[in-house]
Amino acid sequence: MPVDRLLPTDEAYELIELTRAIADKTLDPIVDAHEKAETYPEGVFATLGEAGLLSLPYPEEWGGGGQPYEVYLQVLEEIAMRWAAIGVAVSVHGLACHPLATFGTPEQQQRWLPEMLGGATIGAYSLSEPDAGSDAAALTCRATATDDGYRIRGTKAWITHGGIADFYNLFARTGEGSRGISCFLVPGDLDGLSFGRPEEKMGLAAVPTTSASYDDALLPAERRIGEEGQGLSIAFSALDSGRLGIAAVATGIAQAALDEAVAYAKERQTFGTAIIDHQGLGFLLADMAAAVDAARATYLDAARRRDRGLPYSRQASVAKLTATDTAMRVTTDAVQVFGGNGYTRDFRVERFMREAKITQIFEGTNQIQRLVIARGLAAR
Structure with missing residues (x-):
């Protein structure tokens, strides 16, 4: 609905x-x-x-x-x-x-x-590596400055739209330490850039997620975004917005699961009445609806702060944490509403449950969100 x-x-x-x-x-x-x-x-x-x-x-x-x-x-x-x-x-x-x-x-x-x-091209974000996820300062993919531009060697991981996107934001090492990361705009057809086999994922199967390998790929210097060493600050400046995007997606998954569960509960009958009229199930659906509304409220609060130029990093982490945990809980409860039918692929709720899980992991795991929130409280 x-x-x-x-x-x-x-x-x-x-x-x-x-x-x-x-x-x-x-x-x-x-x-x-x-x-x-x-x-x-x-x-x-x-x-x-x-x-x-x-x-x-x-x-x-x-x-x-x-x-x-x-x-x-x-x-x-x-x-x-x-x-x-x-x-x-x-x-x-x-x-x-x-x-x-x-x-x-x-x-x-x-x-x-x-x-x-304008929508003529599709982009992808290339920050994570096989051994560097939330710890972005541990990146090892290296871009070496030459007279012709930058020679790039290394591997990136977990790229949504990998192998299909028209451009990639690449974060690669140009120096040492956390201030040795730079940002580059890489065309998808760059010589020396190749992509691995799409990951066999639990959900979100229609859009590929791949690794990327740079084998002495030469990138013109004009495609560096910002100054050398500014990469992590560029990456982190976008992460709060990205977390809000995932919060909105997670809320959408939860709302879809709630809608399917309500529709099914109105049609399915036991003991001569629709199961939504049984108090135990009606209360479960009410809790699901309250959780979805609360998740939406958290991401909207953070977005409004962002729109007004106010600090919103902690609120973005709260929204990401709240909305994605809600999506996991609501989709699990939706499967429960469907009973045995919910465990089959004849109904969408089992897919919603699988899709909800990844939202607790990418754009910073929910454990990382708790860390961000706690640090924000300590700094107040």
Whole structure:
């Protein structure tokens, strides 16, 4: 069922309605087949790009939508309600546009931003490595400065849209220590760049996640974003926004699971009455609904702080932690509502449960979120 939203402008309401119409027409009819077959949905991102849904929070002068973050996140939730993998990939694309949009030179922005924000190209984020996840300062992939640019050697991991994206934000070592990381904008067809076999994942199967290998790949110096050694600050500046994206996706998964559970509970009858009318199950659904509403409220609070230029790092971690734990709990309860049917692949709730799990892990595990929150409290 459609979520009753509180939005700041009439334009925002129209945007949500557009998103729902596209998602219902383009995403919902094909999601089950693609997720089951683990096949990539060709053309879907072009459709979203043509509708202007891929880069909503960026300035209109570069091809973005000029929307506040609280609106963008609700669009992301609507997409994720129909197809979590697409919601994640849209969030990652927005994250991949951030370094150039925020730290690029005017010349770099004029050259590359319009097609990135206008939906002509899809981006990916390349920060993690096989032995460096949340500990980004431990990166070993190295970019060595030469007269011709940078020679890049090393391996990156867990890249959403790996092998398909048109560009990658690469974070590689140019010096020593935490201040020895730099940021680069890498074209997907760079010589010396290759991708591993897609990971066999528990969920989000329709959009590939791969490793990437750089074998003396030569990248022009003009594709470095920011100064040498500025990479980690660039990466960290985007992580709070990325966490809010995952919070919105997780809320969308939870809302979809709740909707399926309510619909089933209205139809399924035991002892001569719909199971939703049994108090034990009705109270379970009520708890699920309260949890979803609370998750949405946390990400909207953080987004509104972001839109007003207020500090929001702790609130972003709270939102990511709350929304993703909620998604795991609500999807598990949705399977319970379906009983034995929920354990089969004949119904969507088992997929929602598998998809919810990864939201507790990427963009910083929920243990890392607790660490961020605790440090924020200690610093107050």
